[in-house]
Amino acid sequence: MPRIEHTDYYSNILGTSLKVEVTGHYGHPIIMFPTSQGQYTQNHDFKLNESINHFIDGGKVKLYNVATIDEYSFYDKNRSPSERIRNYEMYVQFLIQEYVPYIQKLHGVHRVAVAGASFGGYHASNFAFRFPDVVSHLFCLSGAFSIRNFMEGFNSETVYFNCPREFVVNDEAWKYQHMHIVLSTSDQDICLEQTKEMAGILSSKGIKYWYDEQKWINHDWPLWRMVFPKFIGRFFS
Numbered sequence: 001m002p003r004i005e006h007t008d009y010y011s012n013i014l015g016t017s018l019k020v021e022v023t024g025h026y027g028h029p030i031i032m033f034p035t036s037q038g039q040y041t042q043n044h045d046f047k048l049n050e051s052i053n054h055f056i057d058g059g060k061v062k063l064y065n066v067a068t069i070d071e072y073s074f075y076d077k078n079r080s081p082s083e084r085i086r087n088y089e090m091y092v093q094f095l096i097q098e099y100v101p102y103i104q105k106l107h108g109v110h111r112v113a114v115a116g117a118s119f120g121g122y123h124a125s126n127f128a129f130r131f132p133d134v135v136s137h138l139f140c141l142s143g144a145f146s147i148r149n150f151m152e153g154f155n156s157e158t159v160y161f162n163c164p165r166e167f168v169v170n171d172e173a174w175k176y177q178h179m180h181i182v183l184s185t186s187d188q189d190i191c192l193e194q195t196k197e198m199a200g201i202l203s204s205k206g207i208k209y210w211y212d213e214q215k216w217i218n219h220d221w222p223l224w225r226m227v228f229p230k231f232i233g234r235f236f237s
Helices: 050-057 081-107 119-130 164-170 192-205 221-236
Strands: 004-011 016-023 028-033 061-066 112-117 135-141 180-188 210-218
Touching: 004 081, 028 081, 028 119, 028 135, 050 061, 050 221, 061 081, 081 112, 081 119, 112 119, 112 221, 119 135, 119 164, 135 221, 164 192, 180 192, 180 221, 192 210, 210 221
Parallel strands: 028 061, 028 112, 112 135, 135 180, 180 210
Antiparallel strands: 004 016, 016 061
């Protein structure tokens, strides 16, 4: 079984510590996110991490499951939309200014992989498309690509730059050509149409990606546990 360690990472930007579950001893770093308001241990609890134990034990990858601040951003109905997006942007800045540099130094790499299912797929894809230079692989499992539904009509530049389905359309394709992009869904997935839309955007830009659509399975952990080992195996065998 892989080594699992629970740590706290203090963020000066957020002014608080975030929980991190570290799985494995060596390998390419993958920063992973939970689903909507999920605990930082969620991917472990629902055995998504376990589905790739073979690659973790073999020293191919090492997982960093990072807590989110969903309850203080998009899902906090007591805050105004402008506050929600401001808080989320602080979380994004924590990742790019503090946590990713820490992982880069720890592993001696320039680029990290990011992964997540459902709203964790949103976190992963938003970060990857905003900061492609530091991302080697994006594993977006049944993800979302817009947060407009949380904004109640509020609009700003910050909202725009946290909606990949919008800003990628206007971005330069060369920024993404090094990245291995996986968009995973199923024919019964609630995120099927938005995943197809994002694939279409990438196609129109000439950006390479792997679109995977499974059959007869819903938007849930059995789907994600089934496909994740296939994607990791393709790139880290």
